[in-house]
Amino acid sequence: MTAPETPPSRSAVSAVLRPLGYTGRVRITDGPLADRIADAAETYLGMSPDDVVHGFRLQAGLPAPGNPMTGWSSRTSQPTFGQWVSGLARLGVTAGVAEASQRAVDLVDAFAATVGDDGDARMGLYGYEKLVCGLADTALYAGHEDALALLGRTAEWASRTFERARPAASPNDFAGGRIGPASHARTMEWYTFAENLYRGWLAGADDAVREFASEWHYDAYWDRFLTPPPPGQPWDVPTWLHAYSHVNTFASAAAAYEVTGEVRYLDILRNAHTYLTTTQTYATGGYGPSELTLPEDGSLGRSIEWRTDTAEIVCGSWAAFKLSSALLKHTGEARYADWVEQLVYSGIGAVTPVRPGGRTPYYQDLRLGIATKLPHWDDWPCCSGTYLQAVSHLPDLVYFGDDDGGLAVALYVPSTVSWESAGSTVTLTQRTAFPVEDTSTITVGGSGRFRLRLRVPPWSEGFRVSVNGVAVDGVATPGDWFVLERDWADGDVVTVTLGAGLRVLPVDRWHPNRVAFAHGPVVLAQNADWTMPMSLPTPWEMVDLDAAFERGEGLRYAPVGVGTARLPLGELRPLADVPERVPYRVYADLDDPRIV
């Protein structure tokens, strides 16, 4: 068997690590992520295609069978239509759901019939940007060439009609829309537009689409990330901006890097990643209280005193996945999977799934005192689009191929992968109950010499590897790869001990005793149903955590302190396991516990 032929690429750069999810050769086979993928397939394939395009058909004066949708989609499904199409096309290949690929094609064709002869998609920039994504992905992942023709036609219309004001976002205009009676919705979040136009061109669309993309660069913001500040100094970047879209805009910088090969974009991506993960994120990987970026002055820690809308967790996870995926691909550095892992376990991986009818998770609540999981108050919000995209992207985050026929394992989840190494097909089967258990077992199918790289997570203490029961010497630096290069035989078994344990995570350096607890990457939530908040002697660094908690079943941790008879100290369990409406606490002031 020969390696499958790679189509000619328009990319100006070659990847250091190639993510394998979109080759269709990765499957997540078991566990909570597999359940989430299966549930998303069922929910989104359960939507009536006639309902989804109902509003578009009415707008175009066509017969419109089916029913109007609700919430954000009550007029048309414009706010998320393109993302649903994108997610279905992705699911088709990353999870092998053939019906999803076909649904993406059918929706594109039904929509195409509503587009005017002049290419009028009848959308503002916000909806059209997402449509472009859906068209690019239907071409890329479902092989539907007509989608590229539709992209060319509508992009020509957009190029003729879209406003070009492109104001940089500011605290008074935090999403860059020109606030005016008629114009706001047409330019909002314009700085996210280049990404999918570039991706459309990379997928084969006309050169005019590339040209149009280049008009939407956000240099005024991106360039502020060209150089990091001197050690100890704050970042010189504007703040109080719309958080999700100011992370999502870096996906446009990543696309600009792929298309132009200009290294400055890679520098911007690296520095933006450092900025975001060191100044903007909570323990869960979420960011953006009230959807805002924050100055480095303790605002992050203070934000959990008041608001319930701590992080737009679904859109936020998707934007972080894209930035991290680009950096993994173009730098090959293991540490760019760290933020992904946080969100997989405690961000999007901890939300109640989108339900049939459009009930959708949106904000993660990390308030002090008491917090709850609630769906968004409107059906089918933005996060109903990014939910399917992020969930369908999960298999692409697990395995990466390198140029020498080797493989890198970024996440420890039950899964399989196959790839070509020195002309022969090799498979790996990963079995694990991590994070409840601390090991993962990887079985090799096939043989040959290749390099297997295993990510050492940043939280790991005592990462160990054995092959066929024999311990392997190697360097296990948290945030880097552990490298195994050898002649592999069919049936070889690699056992990885991950070294996860209980951790204490202060929200920021201005609030050293305002902390969350985590087991490895899994953020724990304390039961807040008639309980006292956690407290510990401070400085907590001097406390023996093994003595302060009793580990129970799974990842449950019971504080050894007693609280009061009426208000005992509540037990901790993974945030992902907390049902909707049940009160919990992720953060606590250890030296000043508050009850309400």
Ligand SMILES: [Zn+2]
């Ligand atoms: Zn959202």
